[in-house]
Amino acid sequence: MDCVVTGGNVKVLAKAIHSLSRIGDELYVEPQEDGLSLRSVNSSRSAYACFLFAPLFFSRYTIPSGHTFRCKMAIKSVQAVFRSLASLEKTVEKCDIVLDEQKNRLTFTLHCKHGLLKTHNLSFQDSESLQAVFDKDSYANVFRSHPRLLVDTVVHFPPSLEEVTVSVSDERMWVRNHVEEEDQSKAMLTELCLASDEFDHFAVRIHNSVTFCLKELRGLLVFAESTGLPISMYFDEPGSPVVLSVTDSVLEGNFVLATLSDDPNHRKNNSRRALTPPPPADDFMNDDIDSYLIAMDTSMAPGPSATGPPTPPLADSTCSKQPAAANNRTRLHSEEEEEEDDTADSSKPPNKKFCSLFFGSVIPPSPQMSTQPVTNQEVLASDSEDDV
């Protein structure tokens, strides 16, 4: 891969990397036909973010044809390349990004004012593909606003606040700090109400509320604010991820955040999920309600299409797989699977747990691997615990 970023786009790229650093510790780099994709996922896999920079974003964009290449590296080391964000716009005129597969290094060359040349040779690791699968267009509730509106909203919450709850009606959106039940007596509640006319787009089909982590939202806001791009928010039901996205003609950014799935106050209002009987574990047909699913698959060792993952540990979990073709992806090996904990099972983890967004075949199916539960492990962890 060999690409050149010039002018103000260098800062856009840098901001994107900084906002990805709010998600996870590693940056997944994948030069694709349709642009350079930068992705990150948090350690508990409850938050995922992806930026795709179209070839037009670059002054030059060439990738080797014939094979896909992907790698990952510590996001800190990439951040270090763009350390002085404030002066970046003034000092950097051009940035070359060259990926040398032979030498196993990714080189960033910054051409700065006064002829100063900064070259960063970063080592990387090969990586599996990191791909979230979600169909935000099928979501019931869609909003779009200038980032300023959300920036002005989240500014009222203390930096220590981990999660916010967003509730919607036909006319309004309420944003409040999420307080765990046991703390409710002593906690201070802050709630902001936004009228629908403050948004560029406000479409509500289901009155409900979702709770998700604020940290990643803040990360995206930093990016959206600096680029002035409107933020779109898509959400459906508690437990299904909220998608925040920014789009313009040359770039697209999607942040997919898990929401708290067990919200008894609102679950009864959400009949959609409840009316759908849990599909059998190997139901290939059941694509519609799982369209929001995020899955991770690997193409490291393309093998025959998996014959289906083992049954998840929770027998009554909603679990389904989508064939690769359903997502217009051409990888040989691709499977997604969902595990949820929003069914009425008393053996569920505690309330304040995020469902993992990533399911399924982290590891290619091979005889020695197939016995390991990791392919299908339910990852449940509070996002905030891992990322402090």
Add this chain to the structure above:
Amino acid sequence: MPLSTQSQADDEQYVLVASLDNARCLSNILKAITFKDHAIFSATPNGLKVTVEDSKCLQANAFIQAEIFQEFTIREDLVGFQVNLTVLLDCLNIFGGSTVPGVSTALRMCYRGYGYPLTLFLEEGGVVTVCKINTQEPEEPIDFEFCSTNVTNKVILLSESLKEAFSELDMTSEVLQITMSPSQPYFRLSTFGNSGNAHYDYPKDSDMMELFRCTKTQTNRYKMSLLKPSTKALALSCKVSVRTDSRGFLSLQYLVRNDDGQICFVEFYCCPDEEVE
């Protein structure tokens, strides 16, 4: 001059008397070399030299010329003593080191001679504080034998451009490698850290390069931990001269302009880390 009320007779018992209207002129420059507690003071009729050393590999000298002081009286050719620099700095900022314009601490620094404490009279807003700092036996500063005739390569850069590089240096790298060469890459700073390596190249015709005089390609490594303290001086300075001699020893000279526009120098000598082929 609020501190000039002392009688002439008092003054005569001192071998060194130095007065400053604004103690910050002195404290700022001393801060730039505060990486170890002990500082060797040597005063000559030309001014004051303060030396701090680390690991016998690094030496920092701050030069404060006699002209910087409103009064600089010395009764011997050379007056030397050693004090704890951190304590001295605390005393100089005893009134809080206010940076509000118009508010400044006046200083009168007196030394009676061997065995006597260093006496500071500090005055701000009519309040006088007298500080006595015990002096120690002055050690002999290391002679790095860095002489200008042995200098192989020399560049003078505007500090601005080096500040950026130093603020971004990969601190996971154990060394900073400096390459100076009459041909490409001319002047290069390199680090070798956990995540890879980084090079900063300054072309010889850059606006930031005030002087470029390199005769021979030289690549030397210096311990990052030794060079790190020099960033304080870099931050204060407006120009920096980078020189290496035939043995690979590094000299960094910082030109520092104080609040009144007067010029002082801070100089660092550093031993190379190891031979690089």
